Amino acid sequence: MTETVHYYNRFAAEFFSSTVAVDMTALHGRFLARLQPGASILDAGCGSGRDAKAFADAGFKVVAFDASPELAQLATQHCGFEIHARRFEDLEEIAQYDGIWCCASLLHIAANAMQEVLERLWNALKPGGTMYVSFKHGTGEREHEGRRFTDADDALIRLWFGRLSGARDVEVWLTDDQRAERVQRWSNALVWKQHAESSRLVTGGADHFLPHLSEAFTWATEVALAVAFVKATGLRLLLPDLQSLLRAGANRRLRILTSDYLDITDPQALRLLLLLQQQGAEVRVYTTQASSFHLKAYIFAKVEKEVTVAGTAFIGSSNISRQALQEGLEWNYRVVYPADPGFMEAARRFDELFADPRTVQLSDAWIEAYEQRRLPPSRAVAPGSHEQEEPPEPTPVQLKALAALEATRQDGFRRGLVVLATGLGKTWLAAFDSAAVGARRVLFVAHREEILTQAASTYLRIRPTARVGYYTGRSRDAEVDVLCASIQTLAKAEHLERFAPQHFDYVVVDEFHHAAASTYRRLLSHFAPSFLLGLTATPDRTDQSDILSLCDDNLVYTCHLFEGVEAGLLVPFHYYGIQDQSVDYREVPWRNGRFDPEQLSNKLATLARARHALREWRGRGQRRTLAFCVSLKHAEFMAEQFSRAGVAAAAVYSGSSLGRAQALDQLESGTLQVLFSVDLFNEGVDLPSIDTVMMLRPTESKVLFLQQLGRGLRRSEGKEYLVVLDFIGNHHSFLQKPQALFDIGSTYKALAEFARRVEQKTLELPEGCYVNYDLAIIDFLKSLDSSGPQKDYQALRDVLGRRPTLTEFFNSGSSITAMRQQAGHWFELVRTMGDLDADEVAIASQCQGLLREVEVTAMTKSYKMVLLEAFLELDGLREPTKLNELNQRSRAVLDRRRKLLADLPADMSGTQGDSAAWARYWRDNPINAWIGGNRQREQSALFKVTGDLFELAQQVPPEMTMPLGSLLQELVDYRLASYEVRLMPASDSNVVPFPTRNRGSVELPYFPNLKIACGHFKVGRTDSEELRSLPPTYGLLDPSRHFIARATGNSMDGGKNPVKDGDHLLLELISPTSAGSITGAVVAIERQDEGGDSQYLLRVVNKKDGHYVLKANNPDYEDLLATDDMRTLARLRAIVDPLDLAVGQTFLREEIPPLFGEEFNPGSWHAGHVPLSEKRAHVLLVTLNKQGKAEEHRYLDHWIDEDRFHWQSQNATAPESKRGREIIEHAARGIAIHLFVRESKLSGGKAARFRYYGRVTYESHQGSAPMSVVFRL
Incomplete structure (x- = not known):
C-alpha cells in the first residue's frame, strides 16, 4: 500500500x-x-x-x-x-x-x-x-x-x-x-x-422503549400507532416527536388508533390527540362495545413516490403510558423491512382496522360523551393503566405573580404585563390566572406554532375538561374554550369578523417582534376582553416598549433571572465571555437584522474555530453540554471535530438521524458528552441535567439568547451551577447578550460602564454566580463610551436590529431634550439617520406641524393623548370618527389605563362614556384643545369637528393614512408612557417603601437653558417635559410662574453671587401682575441680534441718568443700554444647589460621586460611609436588607418614622474616633451629612438604585465600635 x-x-x-x-x-x-x-x-x-x-x-x-x-x-x-x-x-x-x-x-x-x-x-x-x-x-x-x-x-x-x-x-x-x-x-x-439480530427485541428496563420509537421518528415519513389505551403521562413523552413529524411537511402522515376498551384511556389524553388531529394527524377510536381490543403496534415507514422503501414495526406489549414507554419491563418485537415481509402484512392489517366501521373519528362531542359514561376499572388491569398526572401547582414566583395580577384587577386595570425570566413558567402563569378568574373563553396569541402547541398542552393540564383548539393557517377551530391562535392568521379582517368583540373573556399575548406591533394593535382594538395579559421574558424596558404599550403601560410583576437564582428556582451560573478570535463578522453580510445564513454557516464551520471551542470546553466545560449552532452543516461539522478529538459528541436537529429523545437519553446516561443543536432545544423542552451551555452562534434577539441560556438553568440533583461558554464576535449584534443577561441599558455609555464594573470586579451578582470576560471584549466595550442623541440612537439601532421607536429611545435613558436641541424633533432625527422609508419621509414632511405638535404639545393632563389613542383605535385617519364613538372609546382608554383616571375631577370619575355629562366634559377639554379652541387663530387647529364628526383638519391622501397612523401612534405611545412616568414616584417603586418625604416640596418645570425656557413660556405653555422638585427652603413657589433653567456662558461669573456656566437657576416669570420693581435685580432679557435672531441674556438691571442699564457681573463684558426692542421675561430668585434637586431621586452607586464633584473610585465608594474632607461632607450609602453579607457586616439600619433614621456605623467607628466626632459635631464643624438609602443590593436582577434623602442632622447616639446614631431628615 x-x-x-x-x-x-x-x-x-x-x-x-x-x-x-x-x-x-x-x-x-x-x-x-x-x-x-x-x-x-x-x-x-x-x-x-x-x-x-x-x-x-x-x-x-x-x-x-x-x-x-x-x-x-x-x-x-x-x-x-x-x-x-x-x-x-x-x-x-x-x-x-x-x-x-x-x-x-x-x-x-x-x-x-x-x-x-x-x-x-x-x-x-x-x-x-x-x-x-x-x-x-x-x-x-x-x-x-x-x-x-x-x-x-x-x-x-x-x-x-x-x-x-x-x-x-x-x-x-x-x-x-x-x-x-x-x-x-x-x-x-x-x-x-x-439491524443486528440481538436488537430485534426491545425488553424495557435498561433498554426502555421510548428511545427506539424516537429514533424511528427521525427517518419515517408515515407513522401508524395502534394501542388499546392512551394515558396522558405517556402521550406527553411522545408529543415532541409527533409534533415534529407533523411540522415536517405535506408528505408526512400520522395515524393513531386507540380504543375505549375498559374505559382506561384518559379523556385528557384524547384531548391531546385532538390537538394533534388539528395539526394534521388522523385519529380514530375503536369502539369495543363489550369486545376486546389488545393491539400494541407501532409502524414506521419510509415512503417514496407511493412505494415503501424501508420500514420498522414494533409489535408487543406496550400501550402509550409512562410506565410502558420508560419504566416497566415490556417486550416489543422489531420487524424490519425489506428484510422481513411481515412488516407489510402488519401495515395492511392496520389499514383494514383503521377503516373498520367500528372506528370513529375523534371529536370533542365523542370525548364528552365518553367522559359521561366512563367507568374505569378500580384496579390496574395493565401496566400504566392507573397512571394519573399530578395536578399542577403554581411555583412560589407564580403565586406572587398571581397575587399581583389579582391586585391589579382589583385596582380596576383590564390589561397588564408580566415579566418572567426563562424557566419560570410564563405560559403556566397565564393558564393558572385565566383559570383563577373563571374565564370561560380564553384566546392565546403568539407568532410561532411551537409556542401555540406548548400553550395548548399547558392549558389542558390546568383545565383537563376544556375544549382546546388552534386557529392557524391549517386549523381554524373557533368553537372552543381555549383558542391558541397564530397572529398571522387571526389578525386578518375576514377572520376577526368571525368573533364578536366580547367573545373572549381573557386574552394572552406572548412577546413578539416589533414589526408585528401594528398587527397586534389591530387585533386588540377588535377584542374587548375582561382582562388582557402580556407576557415577556425580556427585562429591559426598551425591549418591552411594544408589548407594554399594548398593556396600557401597566407593568404588573417582574421576576428577572437573577431573582430566580436568588430564590433557588434556578441554579447559579459561571459565565465566560470568550472572544471569537477566528471569525471576522464584518465580512458576513447583515440584512434585515440578521446575518446571511449561508455565509455565516461557512464562517463558523472552520477547523480553527472548532479547535478554539474545543480548548475552551476542555478547560471549563462539565459533564453534559448543550451547544447551539447556526445551521445543520455547522452542527454536524462541530460534532465531527469533537468526535475526532475523542469527545463523545453528536448533532441533533429536526430530521437528524439521532432523535431528540435518544440524544437526551444518551446525554443523561453519559454516553454522550456534547450535543450540538440547531433549533430543537431553544424552548419548550425540559433539560434539567444540562450543566454546560455553549453559545457557538450569534443570536438575533435577546429573547432567543435567554431561551438558550434557560435550557441549562433548571435545577437538578447534583448540579451545583451552570457553565456558560459564550463566544462573542466583533459585531454589534453581540451587544445584546450582556444587555439581556445583566439588564444593562441600551446606550453605548451603559455598555462601557458595565465593562468597567466587570474589570473592577464590582458587578453585583447572586450568590454562587461568577462572570469573566476576555480582556479584548472588555476593551471593546469600554471603547464605546460616548453619548449624544445620534450615538444613543445608533446604539439602540444596533441592538434592536432596526430603527428604535421614540418610546424605546426614552426608555433607554437617552435625553429627549438633547435630541430636540440637536434635531428639532424625533422624526427629523430618524430621517437624518436614514431610517424613514419614502412614504414616511413624504408624510413626515407633509404633516410636519401635526407630528411636531403631538410630540411637544402641553400636557397638564393626559386627555389630549387619550383622545388621539381612541381616534387611532377607531381608524379615524381613514374615515372621520363620530363624536359619540370617540367619547366612549376615550373613556374606555382611560378606564383601561387606571393611572390616568387621577386626572379626572371628582364629579367626572363615575360618569359613563355614553353620558351627556361626559360628552360635554370631553368636548370642553381635549376636543376643544385639538380643534383650536385654546388658540388665538382658529386656522392653526390640527383637527376639526364637522357636524357630529371629528377629523383631521389637513387633507391626507388615502394611501398615506397608514404611514401617518404609524408615526402618530409612535408619538402617542411615547407621550402616554412619559406622562405616566411623571405620575410615578421618583423611585423605581420598590427601592425603599419608607418616606418619599417631599412634603412641602414643589415640582417646577425644568429646562436645559434660558432660550428653551423663555421660548416655551413665550408661546403660552406652562408645562415641561421635565419637572424638578425644590424644598420649602426656597420659599413659596408656583409652578405656573416659577421654573428652573441652566445658565449658559460666564457673563455673570463675578461679584458676591457669581452665576457660573451650568448653574441651576430658580427664575420667576415677569408679568403685568407680578412685575414689581426690577431695579437691582438679575433679570432674563430677550433681545434681537444683528441677524434678527432672539438672544436671551442674564443681566443686573440698574438705572443710570434716567435710563436702564444692563450690567454683567463679569467685568470682561460691557454694559448694555436698554432699548425698546428688549423684553424682560424672568427675574432670578436663587441659584439652586444641585443637591437640592437630587432629593427624592434615585442613583446607581457610581452615579453618586459626580453629585459631589468626585470621580467614582470602587475602593472608596463601595464602602457604606464615605468622608469627603475637602467637600466638608460625609456620604452614607445604606442598604437596609443585607442578605448575603457575613453576620458581622449586617448593620442595624432602619427607619424609625418618617422623619428619623437609625444608622449603625462600621465596626471600627467609635464616638472618640475622628469619624465619630465629625458625625456627632458635624453642625458645629460645618460638615454636611448626606443620606442615600436602598432596600436591597439587587432590584429586578440588577444593582439597585439608592434614593437620596438629602442632608440629615445628628440627634443622638449610643454604643461604640459600632455606634448607633439617630439622624433627623
Whole structure:
C-alpha cells in the first residue's frame, strides 16, 4: 500500500485532472436512492473529491478521506471543505454513517487484508445503512505502474460481504469505464446493513422503549400507532416527536388508533390527540362495545413516490403510558423491512382496522360523551393503566405573580404585563390566572406554532375538561374554550369578523417582534376582553416598549433571572465571555437584522474555530453540554471535530438521524458528552441535567439568547451551577447578550460602564454566580463610551436590529431634550439617520406641524393623548370618527389605563362614556384643545369637528393614512408612557417603601437653558417635559410662574453671587401682575441680534441718568443700554444647589460621586460611609436588607418614622474616633451629612438604585465600635 500512496503523491495533479470531471450521475443515483435526505456519508478513498463534492452539493453530510496527502489537499480545494489524509486501517468509527462510498479505492487493498478493512468499514456503517464498492472486474492480485490492484467479480464480492454480520440484499452489476479512452469494465456492488439480530427485541428496563420509537421518528415519513389505551403521562413523552413529524411537511402522515376498551384511556389524553388531529394527524377510536381490543403496534415507514422503501414495526406489549414507554419491563418485537415481509402484512392489517366501521373519528362531542359514561376499572388491569398526572401547582414566583395580577384587577386595570425570566413558567402563569378568574373563553396569541402547541398542552393540564383548539393557517377551530391562535392568521379582517368583540373573556399575548406591533394593535382594538395579559421574558424596558404599550403601560410583576437564582428556582451560573478570535463578522453580510445564513454557516464551520471551542470546553466545560449552532452543516461539522478529538459528541436537529429523545437519553446516561443543536432545544423542552451551555452562534434577539441560556438553568440533583461558554464576535449584534443577561441599558455609555464594573470586579451578582470576560471584549466595550442623541440612537439601532421607536429611545435613558436641541424633533432625527422609508419621509414632511405638535404639545393632563389613542383605535385617519364613538372609546382608554383616571375631577370619575355629562366634559377639554379652541387663530387647529364628526383638519391622501397612523401612534405611545412616568414616584417603586418625604416640596418645570425656557413660556405653555422638585427652603413657589433653567456662558461669573456656566437657576416669570420693581435685580432679557435672531441674556438691571442699564457681573463684558426692542421675561430668585434637586431621586452607586464633584473610585465608594474632607461632607450609602453579607457586616439600619433614621456605623467607628466626632459635631464643624438609602443590593436582577434623602442632622447616639446614631431628615 505504501508504494501505491507514493505513486498518487507523485502524480496527484495528473490523476486529479483525469478523474474529477468523470460523469458518475447514474451510480450516484442508485446509491443515494437508499438514503434519506441529509443523511451522513463517508467517502472512503475519495481521490479527487469528485463524488464527495457531488454528495455535499445535494445536501448530504459528507466526511471524506484519502491515503494520499497530496490528493487530499487537491480534493480539499475542489470541495471547499477539509478532506483528511487517512488510511483504511485508521478507521475506528462505530455506527456513524448512513452510507459509505468506496469508489475505486478498495481495489488497492491486498486480498489478505481485504476482510479486515471491510470489517472496519462495516463497523462504521449504521444499522440500516448502505455501502457501495467498486473494483476492476476480474480475479486475483496484480501490479501496474507501481500500484497494487486486487480485482473482483460477482462471486468474490458476495463472498467478502457474506462474512459480514447483517449484510443483506447484496446487489452486484457491471459497468463500462466512463472515460472514453478506457476499455476496462467495473464490478459495482451495493449492500444493506440489517439491524443486528440481538436488537430485534426491545425488553424495557435498561433498554426502555421510548428511545427506539424516537429514533424511528427521525427517518419515517408515515407513522401508524395502534394501542388499546392512551394515558396522558405517556402521550406527553411522545408529543415532541409527533409534533415534529407533523411540522415536517405535506408528505408526512400520522395515524393513531386507540380504543375505549375498559374505559382506561384518559379523556385528557384524547384531548391531546385532538390537538394533534388539528395539526394534521388522523385519529380514530375503536369502539369495543363489550369486545376486546389488545393491539400494541407501532409502524414506521419510509415512503417514496407511493412505494415503501424501508420500514420498522414494533409489535408487543406496550400501550402509550409512562410506565410502558420508560419504566416497566415490556417486550416489543422489531420487524424490519425489506428484510422481513411481515412488516407489510402488519401495515395492511392496520389499514383494514383503521377503516373498520367500528372506528370513529375523534371529536370533542365523542370525548364528552365518553367522559359521561366512563367507568374505569378500580384496579390496574395493565401496566400504566392507573397512571394519573399530578395536578399542577403554581411555583412560589407564580403565586406572587398571581397575587399581583389579582391586585391589579382589583385596582380596576383590564390589561397588564408580566415579566418572567426563562424557566419560570410564563405560559403556566397565564393558564393558572385565566383559570383563577373563571374565564370561560380564553384566546392565546403568539407568532410561532411551537409556542401555540406548548400553550395548548399547558392549558389542558390546568383545565383537563376544556375544549382546546388552534386557529392557524391549517386549523381554524373557533368553537372552543381555549383558542391558541397564530397572529398571522387571526389578525386578518375576514377572520376577526368571525368573533364578536366580547367573545373572549381573557386574552394572552406572548412577546413578539416589533414589526408585528401594528398587527397586534389591530387585533386588540377588535377584542374587548375582561382582562388582557402580556407576557415577556425580556427585562429591559426598551425591549418591552411594544408589548407594554399594548398593556396600557401597566407593568404588573417582574421576576428577572437573577431573582430566580436568588430564590433557588434556578441554579447559579459561571459565565465566560470568550472572544471569537477566528471569525471576522464584518465580512458576513447583515440584512434585515440578521446575518446571511449561508455565509455565516461557512464562517463558523472552520477547523480553527472548532479547535478554539474545543480548548475552551476542555478547560471549563462539565459533564453534559448543550451547544447551539447556526445551521445543520455547522452542527454536524462541530460534532465531527469533537468526535475526532475523542469527545463523545453528536448533532441533533429536526430530521437528524439521532432523535431528540435518544440524544437526551444518551446525554443523561453519559454516553454522550456534547450535543450540538440547531433549533430543537431553544424552548419548550425540559433539560434539567444540562450543566454546560455553549453559545457557538450569534443570536438575533435577546429573547432567543435567554431561551438558550434557560435550557441549562433548571435545577437538578447534583448540579451545583451552570457553565456558560459564550463566544462573542466583533459585531454589534453581540451587544445584546450582556444587555439581556445583566439588564444593562441600551446606550453605548451603559455598555462601557458595565465593562468597567466587570474589570473592577464590582458587578453585583447572586450568590454562587461568577462572570469573566476576555480582556479584548472588555476593551471593546469600554471603547464605546460616548453619548449624544445620534450615538444613543445608533446604539439602540444596533441592538434592536432596526430603527428604535421614540418610546424605546426614552426608555433607554437617552435625553429627549438633547435630541430636540440637536434635531428639532424625533422624526427629523430618524430621517437624518436614514431610517424613514419614502412614504414616511413624504408624510413626515407633509404633516410636519401635526407630528411636531403631538410630540411637544402641553400636557397638564393626559386627555389630549387619550383622545388621539381612541381616534387611532377607531381608524379615524381613514374615515372621520363620530363624536359619540370617540367619547366612549376615550373613556374606555382611560378606564383601561387606571393611572390616568387621577386626572379626572371628582364629579367626572363615575360618569359613563355614553353620558351627556361626559360628552360635554370631553368636548370642553381635549376636543376643544385639538380643534383650536385654546388658540388665538382658529386656522392653526390640527383637527376639526364637522357636524357630529371629528377629523383631521389637513387633507391626507388615502394611501398615506397608514404611514401617518404609524408615526402618530409612535408619538402617542411615547407621550402616554412619559406622562405616566411623571405620575410615578421618583423611585423605581420598590427601592425603599419608607418616606418619599417631599412634603412641602414643589415640582417646577425644568429646562436645559434660558432660550428653551423663555421660548416655551413665550408661546403660552406652562408645562415641561421635565419637572424638578425644590424644598420649602426656597420659599413659596408656583409652578405656573416659577421654573428652573441652566445658565449658559460666564457673563455673570463675578461679584458676591457669581452665576457660573451650568448653574441651576430658580427664575420667576415677569408679568403685568407680578412685575414689581426690577431695579437691582438679575433679570432674563430677550433681545434681537444683528441677524434678527432672539438672544436671551442674564443681566443686573440698574438705572443710570434716567435710563436702564444692563450690567454683567463679569467685568470682561460691557454694559448694555436698554432699548425698546428688549423684553424682560424672568427675574432670578436663587441659584439652586444641585443637591437640592437630587432629593427624592434615585442613583446607581457610581452615579453618586459626580453629585459631589468626585470621580467614582470602587475602593472608596463601595464602602457604606464615605468622608469627603475637602467637600466638608460625609456620604452614607445604606442598604437596609443585607442578605448575603457575613453576620458581622449586617448593620442595624432602619427607619424609625418618617422623619428619623437609625444608622449603625462600621465596626471600627467609635464616638472618640475622628469619624465619630465629625458625625456627632458635624453642625458645629460645618460638615454636611448626606443620606442615600436602598432596600436591597439587587432590584429586578440588577444593582439597585439608592434614593437620596438629602442632608440629615445628628440627634443622638449610643454604643461604640459600632455606634448607633439617630439622624433627623
